[in-house]
Amino acid sequence: MMAASRGRVIVVGAGIAGLSTAWALEKRGFAVEVFEQGPIPNPRASSYDEHRITRHAYGTAEGYAYLMPQAFAMYDAMFRDIGADHFARSKVIYFIREDTGWYEPSARSLSRLNSGFRDIPLSDIPERFPMVETAGLTRAVETDEGGMLFPIRILTDLVVALGNRGVTFHSDARVTAVDPDAGLVVANGREHRADRVVIAAGAWLEKLTPVLSRTVVPSRQAVMYIAPPPEFAKAWADAPVLIDLGVNSGTYTLPPRRGTRLKIGDHVFTRAGDADGDRIATPADVARLESAARLSYRGFDRYQVLEKKICFYTVTRDTSERFAVQPWGTRAWIVSACSGHGFKLGPLIGDTVAGAIAGERSPDEATRFAAGQMDLEEHVAPPAPQPAE
Structure with a gap:
């Protein structure tokens, strides 16, 4: 590790937000300690998964669409750094059944980003995507920029690289108290001090601070891992990411x-549950997802369910689905991911917070940037973090 002349930072949480922040801080010459309540990586963390979607199209959340080129570039920098590329690039196909308000803002932001997209004739769907239920389809849109990230592999390689x-x-160091003005955390009954503290505890955030209790809330979410009927096996093996935008059929696959x-999931937030609770998916947890999947895919009842999994997101209490990133006291920062944005944007948000700690941008700018509150013209892509001299 480079000589740490810029101070010591404690990061609470070893999911993608915490590890990305640690990565960006270490590159800037800070000494970093990461505290995690379980193993590292932690299988109970929201970040721990086989694969996650990333994309440029963001519907009404246009501010996040304008962040995505920088998010892709930051992942490229991270992959170069860890010596492995855990991103399978692919097109993303959107199947629209009802008007959800997604198309117009997505078309606008993709056009401004010069990111390719086009309509697929509905008559082509049965041949190209034989597993898709065509009843009720009103539009199909193919976008060029997107694909799948592989979280378990990213987290594991990042831990190895950072440790080196x-x-x-x-x-196994559960943090139970934080003093944001003293730069102090208490873990397993012992006090630890640093120049700065970053809280990136995901759905456990509310257990450490009430600062964002009116803004964010844990949300118990269910996904299913499934095996298709043999006649659809090749179609799925060749398929890109698929997203259904029906009101009742809405799924991502x-x-x-x-x-x-x-893997299949939905985007309806429960805004309920305790992150310390179990990860056993009950029939009630997956009822909406199973119902939606039957509307999205032909013969869904013939798919074999391999695993029903529960994870916890942190989401806003309103419908904005934004990151809540802000300073806390004089020495701490809170990094609260929102929804599935967390993994897509983890390295970019971690770099943003590290940049604010290093004095490269103001706290207000970092907060607005992370919340997707900047228009395209306000974005200046930051350089990838470089090792400190």
Whole structure:
């Protein structure tokens, strides 16, 4: 590790937000310690998954669409750094059944980004995507920029790389108290001090601070890993990411790729549950998802369910689905991911917070940037973090 002349930072949480922040801080010459309540990486963390979608099209959340080129570039920098590329690039296909307000803002932002997209004739769907239920389809849109990230592999390689550079990891170290003005955390009953503290505890954030209790809330979410009927196996093996935008049929589906399973989920937030609770998916947890999947895919009842999984997101109490990133006291920062944005934008948001700690941008700018509140013209792509001299 480079000589740490810029101070010491404690990062609470070893998901994608915490590890990305640690990566960006270490590159800037800070000494970093990461505290995680379980193993590192932690299988109970929201970040821990086989694969996750990333994309440029963002519907009404246009501010996040304008962040995506920088998010892709930051992942490229991270992959160069860890020596492995855990991103399967693919097109993303959107199947529209009702007017959800997605198309117009997506077309506008994709056009401004010069990111390719086009309509697929509905008559082509049965041949190109024989597993898709065509009843009720009103439009199909193919976008060029997107694909699948492989979280478990990213987290594992990032931990190895950071450890090799001198980042200190504290596994099975549950943080129970934070003093944001003293730069102090209490983990397993012991006090630890640093010049700065970053809280990136995901759905456990509310257990450490009430600062964002009116803004964000844990949300118990269910996904399913499934095996398709044999007649659809090749179609799924060749498929890109598929997203159904029906009101009742809304699902997102990641095909099997690089040794992963076929995965399906929905985007309806429960805004309920305790992150310390179990990860056992009950029939009630998956009822809406199963119903939606039957409307999205032909013969869905013949798919074999391999696993029903529960994870916890942190989402806003309103419908804005934005990151809540802000300073806390005089020495701490809170990094609260929102929804599935967390993994897509993790390295970029981590770099943003690290940049604010290093004095490269103001706290207000970092907060607005992370919340997707900047228009395209306000974005200046930051350089990828470089090692400190």
